[in-house]
Amino acid sequence: DTAVSQTPKYLVTQMGNDKSIKCEQNLGHDTMYWYKQDSKKFLKIMFSYNNKELIINETVPNRFSPKSPDKAHLNLHINSLELGDSAVYFCASSQEAGIEAFFGQGTRLTVV
Amino acid sequence: GENVEQHPSTLSVQEGDSAVIKCTYSDSASNYFPWYKQELGKRPQLIIDIRSNVGEKKDQRIAVTLNKTAKHFSLHITETQPEDSAVYFCAVTAGGGADGLTFGKGTHLIIQP
Numbered sequence: 001d002t003a004v005s006q007t008p009k010y011l012v013t014q015m016g017n018d019k020s021i022k023c024e025q026n027l028g029h030d031t032m033y034w035y036k037q038d039s040k041k042f043l044k045i046m047f048s049y050n051n052k053e054l055i056i057n058e059t060v061p062n063r064f065s066p067k068s069p070d071k072a073h074l075n076l077h078i079n080s081l082e083l084g085d086s087a088v089y090f091c092a093s094s095q096e097a098g099i100e101a102f103f104g105q106g107t108r109l110t111v112v
Numbered sequence: 113g114e115n116v117e118q119h120p121s122t123l124s125v126q127e128g129d130s131a132v133i134k135c136t137y138s139d140s141a142s143n144y145f146p147w148y149k150q151e152l153g154k155r156p157q158l159i160i161d162i163r164s165n166v167g168e169k170k171d172q173r174i175a176v177t178l179n180k181t182a183k184h185f186s187l188h189i190t191e192t193q194p195e196d197s198a199v200y201f202c203a204v205t206a207g208g209g210a211d212g213l214t215f216g217k218g219t220h221l222i223i224q225p
Contacts, residue, residue: 033212035212040217041150041199041217041218042215042217042218043156043201043215043218044215045212045213045214047212048212055212090155090156092212097205098144098205098206098212098213099144099161099205100146100158100161101146101158101212101213102158103155103156103157104155105154105155106155
């Protein structure tokens, strides 16, 4: 069983489109995250979410929005995609905030 | 916000030698310090972590040391093997609420045969 799974693994889309990346965890964790890894391999937190609060990194454009239908899922919606959004997006989860975070396999987004 | 500096950006060592990667952080409230290993095209994987009430932790060939006063921590890999080649990231968090991890910029470790 995959602990944190993301779909799709690869996503190629045109500028201006709206897309979503899905994430599911079967670890029973309370907190989920989205990270962006750019072309230089730099990992940066975008969102942290548990059932009580959402923390948004202030550098994330409001075109990005997380949506959590339940504790096991945290999807990422991106509106009006731009070339600079091309990156690998990782979903992660942890039982205790920030502690022993487990990452999904990543979604490579390419905007053309 | 938290600032994490990681050095070196690239480290090449002979197989069997030791490797050391260092990180410094800015927020004295940080209390959890993990290290992640990322192989090419794969997910970051937690390899070792340390909490602020411990100065050193060891797991077989890898160890992490923490100096809270100086706000730095290091990853030590002994008897390096080819499969240790990867990018290593340090990270910090103060925990609490829904805080995520702030990562260093990564170290590309190359093990020369």
